[in-house]
Structure formats: C-alpha cells, structure tokens
Amino acid sequence: MPTRRTQPAGLLRRGALSLLLAGLALPVMANDYPTEARVDYVLGCMASNGNSYLTMQKCSCSIDVIAEHLSYEEYEQVETVLGMQDQRGELGVLFRTERGMQDQLQALRQAQADANLRCF
Secondary structure, eight states: OOOOOHHHHHHHHHHHHHHHHHHHHHHHHHTOSOHHHHHHHHHHHHHHHOSSHHHHHHHHHHHHHHHHHSOHHHHHHHHHHHHHTTOOHHHHHHHHHOHHHHHHHHHHHHHHHHHHHHHO
16 A cells, blocks of 8 residues: 655645735734724824825825734724823823823824834
C-alpha cells in the first residue's frame, strides 16, 4: 500500500487558507462604525473646517483613520465622556477627572492627531 504524502500538504493548505481569511477579517473589524456615526462625524468636521468637497474628503479620511485606532464601542464611550464633561456638579467633575476616562480621551486625541497627519 503506497503512503499518502498529500496529508501534510493538505494541512499546509488549510493553514495558509486560515491565515488568509484571518487577514481579510481585519479590515472588516476596522469598519465596524455605523454609517450614521460616520456621517455625523463628517458633518461636524465639515462644519468646523469648511463645507467644501475637499473638506468632505478629508473628514471622511479622518473618521476612517480613527476607526483604525478605536473600535466603535470605544469611540462611543469617548463621545459620551466628551458630552458629559460639560455637565455641572459632581457628575461633570467625575467625567472630567476620572483617570480611566482621561485615558480614553487621550486615545481619541492620539487617533485624531494621526488622522490630521494623514488626511489634512
């Protein structure tokens, strides 16, 4: 009975296919922002930087770069922190001073800095 030499090759092919599919999944993970959140960001960015077609392209690039750095869940948490910092009283103080929230804000600022370098 001849020995089969195709088994290791088959395992190798399956392993290579798994790596390829895992690589294809990464861009999908970076694109987990809902369209509404992206449009909201672009409209706000355009309002701050001028309402032109070129600005729209730069702002669209910017949210794409931010999405590479932060998952949508992280982005949403930071947006909540930013909105709550303006609150008066103890609640506002909590959102302005709590260390974990400051770290989240720093992560967004770093993502925005990268976006500014790459897009503007």
